Amino acid sequence: MPSPSRPFSLSPSPALHLAVALDGAGWHPAAWREPGAEPTRLFTAAHWASLVAEAEAGLLDFVTFEDSLALQSAHPTESDGRTDQVRGRLDAVLLAARVAPLTRHVGLVPSVIATHTEPFHVSKAVATLDHVSGGRAGLRVRISGRADEARHFGRRSPDEGRAVLLDEAADHIEVVRRLWDSWEDDAEIRDVATGRFIDRDKLHYIGFEGRRFSVKGPSITPRPPQGQPPVSALAADSAAYPLLARATDIGYVTPRDTDEVRVAVAGVRGAREAAGGDPGRPAHLFGELTVFLGDTRAAAVRRLQRLDAAHGSAYTSDAAVFTGTPVHLADLLLEWRAAGLSGFRLRPGVLAHDLPAITRGLVPELQRRRAFRRSYEASSLRGLLGLARPANRYATPAAAPVPARAARA
């Protein structure tokens, strides 16, 4: 059994993976009031295109797009009626698709709320994102126990309990994954002699029968270029670790210090062993950090104070809040990397400031320490994450070699 301090990913190098979580003008509620935030452009394609271009210029593994099926709210289950913060957002899958043709390397990972969505639609949407991006799609799955979101659909009670929703999310992901495999890679044959476009023996009913729903299949969309786009989820606490172990390629956790990193790493490993399924799930464990960066620690602290003053109260987060220089952040990330995490999803406090501070400050610092790539080494998101293109669960191994053109990693 590996020691808890060993990196989650078995790679011996200190290299780490970096993602950035995009949301509105940034994660601080007053981010939209900062210089450069351009808050009237938040609902334009140009705003998102420039953010993703910056992430790609910084060689990041991927960006995530937050989403919700209600207005943003500081209240845990209801609309908060506030008018002093960004309210309103665009659909995350569509945002990712809109920027896909404008980028070439960076992974695009929209958030989807499993509780209220159809896995059939989600599966083909992410498969299509993978087709339009040439193999750079991922998926971040969330659950929702919010009363306001439940009322927007009017189909279920918000009181089902988190355990039920987490279990259902695992079923949702299972359906999404089976549908991705419901077409074998070489199902399209275009055999003029027999008049057959498709070899229907290479299309598969998925026959999912769960406790809460069933889905027949196959998908209407051919298998995505990556085969299985990486699936990720955030575990705010250990109750969600079984979901990470059952269903995801990347887990996000929210430790506050290095000891908590070790506890989280051991906890997810334990869930992985208890699940007894695919030992590669999750293949990666990322730490979450909200970051406020400055040329000096004092400057970063002053920025956060200014934001808090505008907001009217001190910023709080479910994740650790880092305030300091890119050099200090690099120190922290490498320490947590050594404690078992394989990467980080950074939440820029203010996108207009902290995203470029990541790509132009943190990234070069990590590169100097040989802890981050100097150029994109793969053209698919799985490739960037060191994940091989998986075999299709429905294919008979001898009959279905992976075509060379499909092996993008």
Next chain:
Amino acid sequence: MNRPLKQIHLAAHFPGVNNTTVWSDPAAGSHIEFASFTHFARTAERAKFDFLFLAEGLRLREQGGRIHDLDVVGRPDTFTVLAALAAVTEHLGLTGTISSTFNEPYEVARQFASLDHLSGGRAAWNVVTSWDAFTGENFRRGGFLPRDERYARAREFLATAHELFDSWDGGEILADQDSGVFLRDAGAGAFAHRGPHFDISGHFNVPRSPQGRPVIFQAGDSEEGREFAAADADAVFSRFASLEAGRAFYADVKGRLARYGRTPDELKILPAATFVLGDTDAEARELAREVRLKQVSGATAIAYLEHVWNRDLSGYDPDGPLPEVDPDPGENTIALGRASVRQFRDPFAVAKEWRELAAARNLSIRELVIETTGRQSFIGSPATVADSIDHLVQEDAADGFILVPHLTPGGLDAFADTVVPLLQERGVFRREYTGRTLRDHLGLREAPGPAAPGALTASGRTAAHR
């Protein structure tokens, strides 16, 4: 007639998953790679078309209990590919077919509002109803609806979506960095809908988009569909018909508008149309015959016959005579997941008609199917086709056409290069885009909303969109 020439509207239907699409041609490309969609959309935009149109089907078609393998199979998610196409085009409208049965209003409304934001006001929704438990098997909530409830649900779905679109009037976002006021109005997005199909309330979370509401299409020509279109749609996606039948349909649907307080130009009639071009009419006719042979193989002819006969006819020779056995009068179960089955509402009458035609002209099964199904709408030289299109529009059989090429992705290229310039020379088709949104292209008024149209001026409404 002294009225000015009507301006023609043209759209491009991405080749679909049926036998109209010829995949066996050496020039036929991928139906899933984004490069095909990009080529197709850019060709349509180069030709100054109004919009691109995507169909949708949410379960792979089956014939005789197995996945139908003779036609193109597989397509992308509609919203996702349209959002990506918004990045590679500037003016072209983006029309998606989205079911009102296997979706929820809140989600669909935010997807269309998002698409409209991300395309700068180019989104359109072809609202379709679905009917079968067969497709419902792909969805957690199922979806079987008795036929007479389909339109009721569709109309309530659309009405609910409109309430969501209209829950923002466009003036709410102030985003004043100095004062710290982001929203002028804490009630932005508030809605409540109580009805037999949807009982929902709360706040819509997408601010008003450039068009306010997407352009609404209604597909089909049933009585319920016509009424739905007259009440709620901006355009009808209909079947191509002769001049006479087209004029009758056009007059009927436009005649219903007054009952809803609407004028005839508020609803565009846009039939789907196929075409084959040649240097001469004779060459086009020859090419059209070759295309029909590719579209209707022997196996495809038998499959078509099975739709009508509702029986396994795999033992019949497609080059031989029609079956002597009669259609099976039971519920049609041989072909699942395709709309065309509904064309044959009275299979005995169709069988009788086909037998008489085959006997009179000594046609084999395949020849008969080639003759009776899917003949191209426009066949001829560019001048002939331009003349036909213009004539049908000026004579009020249509306001324009949604063209369905038989080749992916290059099937539109020749039309763009040869027919469009002729229509432009006649002064009946735009040489440049003059508007920004799809509503502009179609000559539609600004969407109705919570505020009077006059109040939706650029100063407030588009502040968040620039």
